[in-house]
Amino acid sequence: MSLAPPRPFLACLALLGALSLLGTLSGCSDEGSGPVAVSVIGTPADFATPLDYLPDPGSKLYLEATAQGLVAFDAGGEILPALAQRWIVQDDGRSYIFRLRRAFWPDGARVTAKDVGRILMSRIDMLRRLDPYGPLDAVQDVVAMTGEVIEIRLATPRPYLLQMLAQPQMAVLSRDGGTGPYRRVALDKALGKALKLVPVERATNESGDELPVPAWQTRILRAERAALAIVRFQQGEAALVLGGRFADLPLLVPAGVDRDDVRIDPVQGLLGLAVTGNGTLLDDDGVRRAIAMAIDRSQLPVMFPVGGWATTEQIVPGQIDLPEPPAVPDWSGMAMADRWAQGQAVMKRWRSEHGDPPTLRVALPKGPGATMLFGLVRHDLSMIGLTVERVEMEAEADLRLVDEVAAYDSVLWYLGRIGCARKVHCSAQAEATLQAASTAGSLDERMARVAQAEALMQAHNGYIALGAPVRWSLVARRLTGFTASPRARHPLNHLFRSTN
Numbered sequence: 001m002s003l004a005p006p007r008p009f010l011a012c013l014a015l016l017g018a019l020s021l022l023g024t025l026s027g028c029s030d031e032g033s034g035p036v037a038v039s040v041i042g043t044p045a046d047f048a049t050p051l052d053y054l055p056d057p058g059s060k061l062y063l064e065a066t067a068q069g070l071v072a073f074d075a076g077g078e079i080l081p082a083l084a085q086r087w088i089v090q091d092d093g094r095s096y097i098f099r100l101r102r103a104f105w106p107d108g109a110r111v112t113a114k115d116v117g118r119i120l121m122s123r124i125d126m127l128r129r130l131d132p133y134g135p136l137d138a139v140q141d142v143v144a145m146t147g148e149v150i151e152i153r154l155a156t157p158r159p160y161l162l163q164m165l166a167q168p169q170m171a172v173l174s175r176d177g178g179t180g181p182y183r184r185v186a187l188d189k190a191l192g193k194a195l196k197l198v199p200v201e202r203a204t205n206e207s208g209d210e211l212p213v214p215a216w217q218t219r220i221l222r223a224e225r226a227a228l229a230i231v232r233f234q235q236g237e238a239a240l241v242l243g244g245r246f247a248d249l250p251l252l253v254p255a256g257v258d259r260d261d262v263r264i265d266p267v268q269g270l271l272g273l274a275v276t277g278n279g280t281l282l283d284d285d286g287v288r289r290a291i292a293m294a295i296d297r298s299q300l301p302v303m304f305p306v307g308g309w310a311t312t313e314q315i316v317p318g319q320i321d322l323p324e325p326p327a328v329p330d331w332s333g334m335a336m337a338d339r340w341a342q343g344q345a346v347m348k349r350w351r352s353e354h355g356d357p358p359t360l361r362v363a364l365p366k367g368p369g370a371t372m373l374f375g376l377v378r379h380d381l382s383m384i385g386l387t388v389e390r391v392e393m394e395a396e397a398d399l400r401l402v403d404e405v406a407a408y409d410s411v412l413w414y415l416g417r418i419g420c421a422r423k424v425h426c427s428a429q430a431e432a433t434l435q436a437a438s439t440a441g442s443l444d445e446r447m448a449r450v451a452q453a454e455a456l457m458q459a460h461n462g463y464i465a466l467g468a469p470v471r472w473s474l475v476a477r478r479l480t481g482f483t484a485s486p487r488a489r490h491p492l493n494h495l496f497r498s499t500n
Contacts (some may be wrong), residue, residue, distance in 0.1 A: 035196075035218035036479070036495060039229035041243035044193045046223045051169070055404055057243025057488075058223040060168045065197055065219070065492050067171035067178025070098050070116070070150075071162055075483035075494055079162050083116065083172055083179055084150075093157030100148045103179040111172075111179055113144035119172050120152075127169055131416040133434045133450075135160040135408060157443070159321075163408035181493050182219060195221040199493065219492050226367065230255045233474045240479060242490055244472035245403060246271070246304050247367030257474065264306055265471040265488045268317055269405040273362070273377075273464040274418055275425035277398030281357050282425060287350060288461035290343035291399075293331040295380045300467055303372050311467040315458055316414050323447050326411070327455040343384030351385075360388045363397035370401075405469050405488045411454055418463040430456035 038061075040046070046058025053059040064072070068082035081087075084098035103111040121142045128136050135158040143151045154161070164170065171178060180200030197219040202210040222229075222238075226248035232238040234255060252262060281287055297311040316326040331339060350357060362377060364370040374390050377399075381388055391397050406413045415434065420426040430453045437449035457463070471488040481496045 033214075033216045035215050035220050036240065036492075037194075037220040037222070037232075037238040038240045038242065038492065039222045039224055039232055039238045041226045041229055041241070041245070041248065042223040043225075044223050047195060047221070051171075054169060057245075061242060061490075061492070062195075062221070063168040063171040063173070063178070064489065065182045065221070066180065066184060067173035068180060069165055069167070069170040069172055070120075071166045072491065073166045073485075073487055073489045075481075075485045075490055077486040077489070079166060082166075082181075083111070093159070094154045096152040096154075096161060097145070098150050098152075100150065105174050105179065106177040106183065112147050113150040114147075115174075116172055117142040117144045117150050120150075120170065123170055127164075130421055131413070132421055133419075133438050134412050134416050135164045135410070137438050159443075160408040160410050160412075167407050181491075193222065197221055197492070216496070221492075227251055227255075230257065230474065233257075233261075233476075238474075239476035240482070240490075240495070241474035244470075244474070245365075245367075245369070246373075246470040247365045247369040247403075249304055249306070249470060249472065250368040250372065252472075261474050261476070263473045263475050263482065263484050264308070265473070265485050266308070267405045267469050267471050267486060267488050269469045270315075270402045270414060270417055270463075270465070271469045272402055272466040273399040274402050274422070275398070275462045275464070276363075276400045276423060277361070278425065279358075280354055281350070281360075282398060284350060285461070286346045288425070289331070290346040290384055291381065291386070292329065292461045292464045293334070293339040294343045294384045294386075295377060295464065295466070296336050297466060298336075299376055300373075303376070304369065304470060306470055306472075309468060309470060312465050315418065315463055315465055316411050316454060317468060321410050321447060322451050322454065323444070324451060327458040329458065340380075340383045347385040357386060360386060360398040361391045361396065362388050363391050363393050363395060363400040365393050365401065365403075373401075399464070402463070403469055405471065411450055415450070415453060415457055418457070425460075425462040427456050427460040427462065430460065 040058045040061050042053075042056050042058030046053045046056050047062045050059035050062045070082060070084040070087075072080050072082040074080050081101075083100055083103060085101040087096060087098040089096055100111065100113060100116065105111060124136050124139050124142070127134075138154040138156045138158050140153045140155050143153065145151050152161070177184065182197035183200050185196050185198055198213050199217055202213065204210055224232075226244065229238065229241045230251055233241050234257065275282055275288060297313065300311050301309065313329050313332050314326050316322070319325050331342070347357065360381070362374060364374055378388050393401070402418065404417065415430075416422075418424045419434070420431050433449050433453040433456060437446045437453065440446035440449060473482075473490065475482045479495045481494050482490065483494075
């Protein structure tokens with residue numbers, strides 16, 4: 001990875017603020033065999049009500065660590081057993097039968113297939129409202145066959161079902177918590193809002209008595225802002241920082257982070273601006289096209305010099321499971337001067353019909369990287385006669401940043417994430433085509449219709465693609481099992497080559 005200094009106006013005030021807190025940092029591990037302190041970029045609310053804060057890195061990590069689903073991802077992106085110890089697929093992919101491992105709720109009660117089935121069906125119903133054409137659309141029922149065996153029945157095969165079941169949204173947890181692989185335990189108040197996690201499964205002696213948990217198997221978990229997490233790592237108070245995104249990437253250089261400590265995940269997904277406003281301006285097809293082509297993506301690798309990172313003008317980064325390569329914008333390949341000239345003509349026409357356009361509200365997260373991105377958007381849209389203002393991610397907005405890693409390896413994830421169900425400016429024709437795809441009689445017919453929908457969505461310009469998401473971590477040398485992940489998933493029990 002190569003990192004270049006950020007622009008001069010980024011003096012990293014957040015980092016300087018964090019330096020003032022150094023006196024309050026307290027150590028909780030040494031670099032040898034002590035507990036592993038982990039800082040994830042976020043807020044303590046990510047741990048308190050994690051399902052409410054997905055897909056934030058902190059909520060993902062906490063659910064992954066304490067409330068496993070039927071299956072899980074390893075750091076390499078492969079499916080592993082979790083609450084289910086094994087499974088079989090029958091009836092040409094329309095039946096998935098899972099045998100549960102022996103597991104207990106935090107209060108000591110045994111986890112039963114009936115419990116799991118009820119929880120999973122509730123989650124499936126919730127997720128289908130947000131991703132109506134994804135791999136859960138064909139689920140008919142989740143049935144407890146015995147106390148330890150559960151079946152998921154589908155109307156038609158869905159090849160990415162296991163990948164979806166490995167998502168943190170499918171975590172199996174009760175009001176008191178989940179089944180592991182870690183469990184939260186009481187923590188010394190001196191460590192503030194940090195959490196102490198210990199493995200649920202313990203080694204035993206010959207008499208069957210549980211042995212004390214080795215210190216290196218304990219995790220001390222914090223959710224905090226990026227600047228403080230970086231300082232904590234630099235001071236040796238944390239062995240791992242997770243959840244880094246483009247917005248905080250410029251903090252690494254002034255902090256003096258050793259580039260060998262920085263790991264970049266080779267992820268795919270969406271990094272771009274969704275059109276979430278409406279009205280006369282954004283309902284104009286020509287205006288949305290002008291906005292999409294006005295942004296000079298060639299400046300992004302200069303602003304965010306991450307090795308191997310590429311920009312894009314397309315919703316879908318590659319063919320994936322499409323029967324043909326994804327659609328390319330009709331303006332792709334045009335020089336920026338020509339793009340801006342076309343955009344200026346569009347806005348001249350719009351002004352003649354409607355008067356001066358309103359200022360567009362752009363919702364971006366905090367962080368110097370987001371400030372740099374806003375500067376680019378403001379400059380480039382001004383070149384076609386549009387003004388913008390920056391607003392918080394929670395505020396009403398006309399353009400809203402989408403920065404997410406793909407949950408499963410299908411074009412359907414990309415289309416679903418920026419579809420009508422997500423309140424993104426969408427194509428009614430594309431939506432109807434996706435609905436027809438969900439009831440197709442064969443996989444080939446289904447994907448042919450999906451390809452049609454993809455082309456329609458690309459032409460609609462309801463989403464302005466910029467590039468792949470950026471995910472980075474800081475990793476201490478002692479964590480010999482840490483692996484860069486194509487899904488940005490780093491299980492806390494896979495941090496050493498000899499895992500716990």
